[in-house]
Amino acid sequence: MFTERVLSGMRPTGRLHLGHYHGVLKNWIKLQHEYECLFFVADWHALTTHYDTPDIIEQSVWDMVIDWLAAGVDPSRATLFIQSRVPEHAELHLLLSMMTPLGWLERMPTYKDQQEKLSGKDLSTYGFLGYPLLQAADILIYRANQVPVGEDQVPHIEFTRELARRFNHLYGREPGFEEKAEAAIKKLGGKRAKLYEELRTRYQQEGDEEALESARALLNDQHNLSLGDRERLFGYLEGGGKMILAEPQALLTAASKMPGLDGQKMSKSYNNTISLREDEDSVAKKIRTMPTDPARVRRTDPGTPSICPVWQFHLVYSEEGRKEWVRQGCTSAGIGCLECKQPVIDAVLEEQKPMRERAQMYMDDPTLVRNIISDGCEKARELASETMRDVREAMGLNYG
Numbered sequence: 339m340f341t342e343r344v345l346s347g348m349r350p351t352g353r354l355h356l357g358h359y360h361g362v363l364k365n366w367i368k369l370q371h372e373y374e375c376l377f378f379v380a381d382w383h384a385l386t387t388h389y390d391t392p393d394i395i396e397q398s399v400w401d402m403v404i405d406w407l408a409a410g411v412d413p414s415r416a417t418l419f420i421q422s423r424v425p426e427h428a429e430l431h432l433l434l435s436m437m438t439p440l441g442w443l444e445r446m447p448t449y450k451d452q453q454e455k456l457s458g459k460d461l462s463t464y465g466f467l468g469y470p471l472l473q474a475a476d477i478l479i480y481r482a483n484q485v486p487v488g489e490d491q492v493p494h495i496e497f498t499r500e501l502a503r504r505f506n507h508l509y510g511r512e513p514g515f516e517e518k519a520e521a522a523i524k525k526l527g528g529k530r531a532k533l534y535e536e537l538r539t540r541y542q543q544e545g546d547e548e549a550l551e552s553a554r555a556l557l558n559d560q561h562n563l564s565l566g567d568r569e570r571l572f573g574y575l576e577g578g579g580k581m582i583l584a585e586p587q588a589l590l591t592a593a594s595k596m597p598g599l600d601g602q603k604m605s606k607s608y609n610n611t612i613s614l615r616e617d618e619d620s621v622a623k624k625i626r627t628m629p630t631d632p633a634r635v636r637r638t639d640p641g642t643p644s645i646c647p648v649w650q651f652h653l654v655y656s657e658e659g660r661k662e663w664v665r666q667g668c669t670s671a672g673i674g675c676l677e678c679k680q681p682v683i684d685a686v687l688e689e690q691k692p693m694r695e696r697a698q699m700y701m702d703d704p705t706l707v708r709n710i711i712s713d714g715c716e717k718a719r720e721l722a723s724e725t726m727r728d729v730r731e732a733m734g735l736n737y738g
């Protein structure tokens with residue numbers, strides 16, 4: 339039984355490349371063995387910046403799912419779905435918008451940054467300002483605890499936490515909350531009930547964070563509680579009302595060490611990528627023509643690996659022994675650059691072989707992919723509807 343739920347999304351804006359694989363997908367593939375995982379295609383998020391070119395999004399949605407599957411995301415372990423196929427995200431986004439202070443959105447560092455970066459496009463739109471709010475709805479609707487993201491997204495997770503807190507504070511008070519919470523404590527059973535009370539007192543009177551953590555762990559282990567009682571007890575711990583939306587945490591992924599072909603960050607806009615399913619000849623050609631230390635004009639000129647993009651690839655793909663061979667060979671002009679590149683070519687091709695095979699299987703039978711996504715969307719909708727029922731009830735919208 340999993341106690342922690344992981345959720346992450348990716349915007350469909352083009353083919354995935356090795357940077358995505360080493361920076362994000364490898365991590366997802368690891369997480370799917372450790373947590374309950376939900377991974378989704380954030381197509382509405384892509385629309386916030388690509389509203390004028392929606393055809394790119396449409397194409398990228400299926401390509402991206404195939405890229406995930408090719409890389410080793412396992413649909414029997416993780417739930418894969420498309421954001422726009424779970425319209426509950428939009429409903430929560432709307433309801434949260436009622437209580438989201440404008441200042442919180444305007445203050446987001448990504449807001450100004452992206453507007454400046456994509457200056458060719460008019461991003462002074464309502465949808466773009468609401469980008470982090472839509473992301474918050476994505477997370478909160480699944481009551482996800484852990485959200486794997488890169489450094490740049492941490493403010494969005496912090497914003498989501500503040501929003502959850504604000505929501506719970508505004509709407510989490512139900513009539514008879516204390517009595518209901520006390521009744522729920524009894525359902526924990528004698529020993530656990532006593533432990534819960536002790537930990538709660540320690541946290542509330544002494545601010546003991548460890549006690550809070552232990553009490554949360556105790557509740558997480560408690561599978562016989564109803565969802566409502568569970569949330570009451572989580573809320574009661576901190577002295578608030580019922581906890582309707584859960585505060586997530588950012589699960590920081592170490593920044594990808596995968597550089598692009600020119601030594602800059604690998605990125606489509608720098609035109610320095612190797613895509614996940616690039617054909618073999620093209621991979622070999624791109625690496626063979628990579629720039630190297632410019633000081634090595636002739637084969638007999640010694641070089642300096644630390645300023646060579648190929649060396650960065652060795653850092654990702656080579657064992658210590660081979661790195662030593664490069665260091666030695668390069669600085670003494672003992673090896674040529676083409677010789678140095680060959681093991682990198684071999685390693686990338688080797689890494690991509692199973693990906694190419696898996697991708698072929700899905701391309702040969704597109705219904706496989708459609709079915710995986712249909713199943714995932716159905717499962718996601720069930721989870722999302724459960725939260726929406728509670729949200730509507732808390733906001734007094736369950737008339738009609």
Ligand code: TRP
Pocket residue numbers: 345346347348349380383472473476477485486487491
């Ligand atoms: N904003 C994220 C990115 O650009 C994508 C995203 C959308 C996301 N919704 C999310 C990530 C929810 C994590 C959780 O990378």
Ligand code: SF4
Pocket residue numbers: 630631634641642643646647648649664667668669673674675676678679
């Ligand atoms: Fe770069 Fe290797 Fe050539 Fe040295 S030998 S300059 S590390 S490609």
